[in-house]
Amino acid sequence: MxxxxxxxxxxxxxxxxxxxxxxxxxxxxxxxxxxxxxxxxxxxxxxxxxxxxxxxxxxxxxxxxxxxxxxxxxxxxxxPLFWFLGNADVATMADLRGRRLAVHAPDTPPGVFARIVLRQYGLDPDRDLQCVVRHPGDYQMDLRRLRDGSIDAAYVGSTLSPEQVADEEGFHVLAWVGDHFQxxxxxxxxxxxxxxxxxxxxxxxxxxxxxxxxxxxxxxxxxxxxxxxxxxxxxxxxxxxxxxxxxxxxxxxxxxxxxxxxxxxxxxxxxxxxxxxxxxxxxxxxxx
Structure with a gap:
């Protein structure tokens, strides 16, 4: 074999x-x-x-x-199965302006996909919001930081279901990458x-x-x-x-x-x- x-x-x-x-x-x-x-x-x-x-x-x-x-x-x-997830105060992609987004590094595939979609929404990832680069893991720390208010939104992957998390936590699913970038x-x-x-x-x-x-x-x-x-x-x-x-x-x-x-x-x-x-x-x- x-x-x-x-x-x-x-x-x-x-x-x-x-x-x-x-x-x-x-x-x-x-x-x-x-x-x-x-x-x-x-x-x-x-x-x-x-x-x-x-x-x-x-x-x-x-x-x-x-x-x-x-x-x-x-x-x-x-x-790509990646999503933008906002806290209770961030209900749309437009609401990301001036906010803190936990996201993959800009030299990684998911990070680049995020930047491409942000630009489609008229957001410059280097000027219009604060991109907080982190190692993603299973995104549980992102959820914790959304709860305590140290970030306003997170870019998450398929170790979780964004709709289920949003329903449980009072968050908002802002966009799915797959809808905007293939x-x-x-x-x-x-x-x-x-x-x-x-x-x-x-x-x-x-x-x-x-x-x-x-x-x-x-x-x-x-x-x-x-x-x-x-x-x-x-x-x-x-x-x-x-x-x-x-x-x-x-x-x-x-x-x-x-x-x-x-x-x-x-x-x-x-x-x-x-x-x-x-x-x-x-x-x-x-x-x-």
Whole structure:
């Protein structure tokens, strides 16, 4: 049985769901491979490039800034699962002006996505509000700081359900990134210098990934079970709504990358990073 490493570079449903489904449903074993799922959140690009990586955003950033020839072979979604969450006094994105926002660093994929969406709302992230950079973890410290008033809003990811938190705490969901910015964001990406694109283990990994995506679409009740496993503060009804809004319509097998949308996303990311853009077919392989 061949072994291949697969690293996630962020936490939560956004990064972990598809690989988790493939593992739990036995799809890796059916393909005759052992997939060693690694926590690569803090790994540098040089370490990540020795295995397959889930984070396509991280791969694109590395391609733009390091010149590493990452190639994406599978795209699970183009809708990043990140949200702006305001406290009781911040009810709209416009209310962020002059406020304190806890957010990812501006040289990280989620941080750049946040800056792009802020600009779409007419907010300069460097002048119109105070961006409090923090290491995100599972965002529990953000919730604590929203409660005690030391921040006014937080940019959070999929280790929690923003609607459920807002309902419990009297907060407001201000915007979902996926409504405003689309980019191939999770799937399977490799550096061909270390893992050949015709590697049998890599092909098996991609097939299992696609099978897991088909399961999420074809077995919605089973998919809701997985959502509830990750987000165990949700009731069944809340997990169903989360699936209906964020997973079912957007995590798609055989996802065909719209090269026009991908180019717009690459151009926006490159502009935020202050580097030259690339053509989308430089990173998204023919299979996607």
């Amino acid at each position: 061949e072994t291949i490493d697969l690293a996630y570079v962020g936490r939560g449903i956004h990064e972990e769901l598809v690989a988790f489904v493939a593992d739990q449903e036995g799809y890796f074993a059916d393909e005759g491979i052992h997939v060693a799922i690694r926590d690569g959140v803090s790994w540098p690009a040089e370490r990540l490039r020795h295995g397959a990586v889930i984070g396509l955003g991280r791969g694109l950033f590395s391609r733009l800034t390091d010149g590493i020839g990452w190639t994406a072979l599978s795209v699970s979604t183009t809708h 980019i191939p964001t999770v799937g399977v990406v490799v550096d061909p210098a270390h893992i050949p694109l015709d590697s049998p283990a890599l092909g098996a990994l991609v097939r299992a990934n696609q099978r897991a995506l088909r399961t999420l679409a074809a077995q919605p009740s089973r998919a809701v079970d997985y959502v509830a496993w990750f987000l165990d503060r949700l009731t069944r009804e809340e997990a169903q709504r989360y699936y209906d809004h964020y997973i079912g319509p957007h995590f798609i097998a055989e996802h065909a990358v719209n090269l026009t949308v991908a180019q717009q996303a690459i151009d926006a990311v490159a502009a935020e990073l202050g580097v030259a853009p690339i053509a989308p077919d430089d990173i998204y392989g023919p299979a996607v």
